[in-house]
Amino acid sequence: MKTKGGLFLLGTLAMLILAGCQNVKPWQRGTLADYTMRGDRDPLGVTLDEHIYFSREMASGGRGVGGGGCGCN
Amino acid sequence: MQLLAKRFASFGLMAAIATTATAGLKVGGDFPNLASFQFEGELPSNLAGKIVMVDFWASWCAPCKKSFPVLDELQKKFEGQGLIIIAVNEDQKKSEMDHFLQENKISFAVVRDAAPDGKKLVEKVDVSTMPSTFIIDGAGKVRFVHNGFQGADTKKQYEQEIESLLKK
Numbered sequence: 001m002k003t004k005g006g007l008f009l010l011g012t013l014a015m016l017i018l019a020g021c022q023n024v025k026p027w028q029r030g031t032l033a034d035y036t037m038r039g040d041r042d043p044l045g046v047t048l049d050e051h052i053y054f055s056r057e058m059a060s061g062g063r064g065v066g067g068g069g070c071g072c073n
Numbered sequence: 074m075q076l077l078a079k080r081f082a083s084f085g086l087m088a089a090i091a092t093t094a095t096a097g098l099k100v101g102g103d104f105p106n107l108a109s110f111q112f113e114g115e116l117p118s119n120l121a122g123k124i125v126m127v128d129f130w131a132s133w134c135a136p137c138k139k140s141f142p143v144l145d146e147l148q149k150k151f152e153g154q155g156l157i158i159i160a161v162n163e164d165q166k167k168s169e170m171d172h173f174l175q176e177n178k179i180s181f182a183v184v185r186d187a188a189p190d191g192k193k194l195v196e197k198v199d200v201s202t203m204p205s206t207f208i209i210d211g212a213g214k215v216r217f218v219h220n221g222f223q224g225a226d227t228k229k230q231y232e233q234e235i236e237s238l239l240k241k
């Protein structure tokens with residue numbers, strides 16, 4: 001009975017977790033590649049964030065990532 | 074109860090496999106018949122027996138933009154020898170494609186993969202990245218696949234591959 005319950009729980013969990021997973025196909029990434037999705041689209045905001053980060057951590061930089069979210073190449 | 078539990082577990086396993094599996098069209102496979110898809114825009118009419126390059130692109134894809142002048146150059150260079158380039162657009166809005174094409178003038182065929190019946194070529198081919206380019210021989214077999222565009226290196230490969238197919 002314990003095994004049955006475990007299997008049931010495992011199956012239910014798998015269904016719940018997998019239902020939340022959605023692969024965004026390469027040709028569907030137009031929205032992700034949009035300018036408004038960029039973290040650095042507001043220069044003033046980035047400057048303020050950098051200032052706060054530098055004041056707290058005594059370090060700066062390392063925020064950039066390659067690409068614009070479209071996953072191209 | 075036991076049966077139900079087993080079914081739940083097996084369903085979860087199947088779903089996991091389906092999520093991680095990738096199909097994708099490989100070298101040697103038959104490229105889908107373009108005539109069986111409804112595109113916005115017209116396909117070139119004389120594809121039989123020709124070397125066809127099908128390029129999947131979108132206006133938001135930076136490498137696609139870089140690849141367009143190269144594709145245009147290839148089309149002009151090999152046009153008389155039997156090469157046809159078809160760029161298949163994957164933009165959500167036609168206006169985005171039109172805007173891109175106004176800024177990037179090209180001589181090869183462009184169609185938009187936006188069939189009213191929802192049957193999209195890109196889903197059938199299942200490309201792994203944007204852009205993706207398939208070089209197809211006269212028999213409709215995929216001979217070369219390019220995922221992404223790496224500038225001069227990719228251009229050189231395109232030329233070598235097209236020439237190798239034209240010699241046959």
